Each structure stands twice: as C-alpha cells, then as structure tokens.
Amino acid sequence: MSNKNANPASIDKEKISRVVKAMLQTPTPENSQPWTIVACDHILEIFHSSERAKLATFPDDLSVFGIGMLVETLELVCSNEGLEAQTTLLLENRSDEAPWLRVELTPVERRPDPLGQAIFLRHTDRRHYAAGSLNDPIFQNVRREGKASQGSNLYFINEYPDEYLQLLRNADQKVMEWDELRHDLMNWTRFTNKAIAETKDGMPWRSFLRESENWVYYLRSRVWWLATCLDWFPDWLQRLETRFFDDSSELSPLSYDDGAGIGCITTMSASEEDLVASGRLTLRIWLLLNMNGYGFQPLSNLSSTIYPLQTGRLNLPKHLAHLVENGYEILQRVFGFSKQETPIFCFRTGVAKGEYPENARSLRRVNEMTFKKNLEQREVHAL
Numbered sequence: 025m026s027n028k029n030a031n032p033a034s035i036d037k038e039k040i041s042r043v044v045k046a047m048l049q050t051p052t053p054e055n056s057q058p059w060t061i062v063a064c065d066h067i068l069e070i071f072h073s074s075e076r077a078k079l080a081t082f083p084d085d086l087s088v089f090g091i092g093m094l095v096e097t098l099e100l101v102c103s104n105e106g107l108e109a110q111t112t113l114l115l116e117n118r119s120d121e122a123p124w125l126r127v128e129l130t131p132v133e134r135r136p137d138p139l140g141q142a143i144f145l146r147h148t149d150r151r152h153y154a155a156g157s158l159n160d161p162i163f164q165n166v167r168r169e170g171k172a173s174q175g176s177n178l179y180f181i182n183e184y185p186d187e188y189l190q191l192l193r194n195a196d197q198k199v200m201e202w203d204e205l206r207h208d209l210m211n212w213t214r215f216t217n218k219a220i221a222e223t224k225d226g227m228p229w230r231s232f233l234r235e236s237e238n239w240v241y242y243l244r245s246r247v248w249w250l251a252t253c254l255d256w257f258p259d260w261l262q263r264l265e266t267r268f269f270d271d272s273s274e275l276s277p278l279s280y281d282d283g284a285g286i287g288c289i290t291t292m293s294a295s296e297e298d299l300v301a302s303g304r305l306t307l308r309i310w311l312l313l314n315m316n317g318y319g320f321q322p323l324s325n326l327s328s329t330i331y332p333l334q335t336g337r338l339n340l341p342k343h344l345a346h347l348v349e350n351g352y353e354i355l356q357r358v359f360g361f362s363k364q365e366t367p368i369f370c371f372r373t374g375v376a377k378g379e380y381p382e383n384a385r386s387l388r389r390v391n392e393m394t395f396k397k398n399l400e401q402r403e404v405h406a407l
C-alpha cells in the first residue's frame with residue numbers, strides 16, 4: 025500500500041547506495057557498462073556514455089533497450105527497499121551530456137517482488153547446457169511474463185531449421201568481417217586476471233568457456249590477444265574463427281542445439297517505449313530463469329543488426345549485407361511473430377552442469393556512482 029505523504033528526505037543514504045549498486049548489476053553488451061548514475065538526495069539521474077557503448081551505438085538501440093533493463097532493476101530493488109520510483113524517460117534528442125532517465129524516490133509500504141532476489145545472482149552462462157526443456161513448468165511463468173508485457177512479445181523454439189542456423193553463423197561472421205565491431209569486441213575481452221581486476225569491466229576470457237578450461241580455449245584466447253595487440257586479423261584467421269567457434273567457443277552453430285531452446289523478444293512497434301518495454305521483459309525473464317537454475321546466454325549478433333535494418337536506422341557496410349539477407353523474413357518464419365513486430369533480442373537457455381565458476385564472473389565498475397549536493401552541477405565525474 026503506498027503512502028504518498030512519506031517524506032523523501034527520510035530515505036537514508038545507505039538505502040540509496042543499495043538501489044544504485046543493484047542498478048549497476050544490470051547487464052550491458054560486452055559488460056561495457058555505459059551508465060553513470062548521479063544521486064542527489066532522493067533523485068537519481070542516469071547518463072549514457074556512447075564511447076563505452078560503442079557496439080550498441082550502431083545506432084544506439086541496445087542502449088535504449090538497456091534503459092528498459094535498468095528501469096526494471098530499479099523497480100525490483102525499490103520493491104525490496106520499500107521505495108516507489110517515479111521514472112521519467114528523457115530519450116528525445118538524447119546525448120551523453122543530458123540524462124536519459126530521471127528517477128524520484130519516495131518511501132512507501134509495498135510487497136517485495138521475489139524476482140529482486142535474483143539481481144546479484146544473474147549472470148551470462150555460455151556453458152554447454154546438459155538439460156532443460158520448454159515443458160518445464162517454469163516456462164509457464166516465463167510465458168506469462170511475455171503475455172503481461174505491453175509493447176513486446178516473447179517466442180520460443182526448440183528446433184532449428186538449417187536456414188536459421190546458417191543465419192546465426194553468418195551473424196557471427198559479420199562480427200569478424202566488420203572491422204569496427206571486431207575491434208570493439210576485442211577491446212572488451214579481458215585475457216588476464218590483472219586486466220580484469222584493474223578495469224572491472226569487459227568479459228573475462230573464462231566466461232566464454234563451454235566446458236572446463238582446456239588448452240584449446242586457452243590457445244584461442246591467446247591468439248585473439250596477440251592479434252589484438254598487433255592490430256592484425258588476417259582473413260584466414262577470421263574464417264577459421266567463425267568456422268570453428270561460435271559465441272560459445274564451440275563448433276558453430278551446432279552448439280545452439282542444446283538445453284531447452286532459443287527465445288526471441290520482439291517489439292510491437294518501432295517506438296522507443298516498446299524498445300524500453302522489451303528491455304524490461306528481457307531482464308525479468310533472465311532473472312526468473314537464473315533464479316530457477318536455468319542458464320541464459322544472449323545471442324544478439326543477429327537480432328541487433330536486424331532491428332536497426334528493419335527500422336531503417338543502420339547503414340550496414342555493403343560487403344556485409346549478404347550475411348543478414350532475408351534475416352527478418354527467416355526469423356519471422358522460424359519464430360512465427362507478426363509482420364508488425366521486430367525482433368530485438370534472442371537468447372539460448374538451459375541447465376548447465378555444476379556451479380558457475382567464480383573466476384568466470386564479470387565485474388562491475390563501482391566508480392559509476394556519484395553523489396552530489398546539487399544536480400545543477402552537470403559535469404559528470406566519479407568520486
């Protein structure tokens with residue numbers, strides 16, 4: 025039950041810190057963590073760094089989707105903290121200088137949403153999935169989430185036609201052949217424990233592993249590292265990479281044929297509201313699955329290109345166009361969504377064997393949180 029007369033000034037700083045820390049757990053592409061959260065008493069402003077979110081800024085659809093994920097995390101943590109979050113999206117004429125989201129917190133009495141318990145548990149699991157089925161009762165709840173969402177939809181498949189697998193393989197190839205994208209990917213891959221500890225961002229190479237560590241994976245990561253250092257990535261290495269490895273470092277794309285299935289989240293229209301809604305739905309499903317022992321790995325190489333191509337916001341370099349040709353039509357045939365909808369996010373899910381290795385977890389930059397006495401001081405720098 026809400027208590028509108030509650031005084032925002034009574035929210036203590038510890039509580040606000042917990043809200044912000046939870047928000048910083050929100051996943052971002054390549055763990056680039058492009059958000060800076062500025063807190064001033066009970067008001068939060070969220071700024072975006074397009075330099076950090078480079079992958080998402082081809083154009084920035086995945087960042088708008090990401091704001092949806094942030095808003096959902098905020099809702100969940102506020103439900104646990106006895107707070108109400110009044111959010112204002114500021115996505116028109118967006119830039120790095122102005123906040124994308126403004127939040128006003130008020131104390132209320134409310135029932136916690138159990139999903140909030142999974143915020144710190146959630147992670148990307150790229151391992152082989154040994155079990156899991158779409159017939160598992162948990163998927164009834166997952167589908168219910170899809171139905172409850174306004175502005176986005178959810179679809180699942182557990183059989184993969186050849187044309188779809190070929191498209192997934194092509195999307196991986198696209199990353200290898202698109203210089204800017206490949207450099208960005210390398211930029212966020214962390215090959216040493218020292219780099220992981222220093223930057224607290226990016227993806228530790230162990231998080232790519234399908235199975236326990238072995239010399240093939242290690243050698244592969246070292247070749248990538250060397251190629252990055254030398255700024256050298258010859259055609260034959262690109263071809264070898266995509267021929268033999270997918271996002272999960274396994275024979276591409278056969279490895280997708282494991283676990284429960286592949287999910288696809290669509291937006292009902294090209295509006296920003298629907299993109300935000302799809303981010304919110306994605307976060308809820310991710311948490312729900314992780315909370316119930318299911319692994320979750322985004323497969324966004326394909327959908328992140330199809331979405332802006334479909335909405336006319338992406339000029340794909342000409343030499344890459346053939347790799348995603350008819351991508352929208354193929355996805356529509358495979359997942360069965362309506363012509364009005366656009367796919368924005370795909371993921372595989374299933375149950376992996378054993379605990380997720382601690383040393384494969386990605387880290388969070390804690391200096392993205394700034395406390396200020398006065399929000400009018402617009403310049404953003406961490407304390």
Ligand SMILES: Cc1cc2nc3c(=O)[nH]c(=O)nc-3n(C[C@H](O)[C@H](O)[C@H](O)COP(=O)(O)O)c2cc1C
Pocket residue numbers: 051052053054055056086089146147148149150226227271321322323324325385386
């Ligand atoms: C919008 C979005 C797209 C992503 N795309 C991929 C992807 O295509 N392949 C993949 O393996 N991981 C993908 N990820 C997972 C991120 O790399 C991961 O969330 C990030 O490194 C943080 O790690 P964590 O999820 O374990 O906390 C994506 C995440 C988000 C939020």
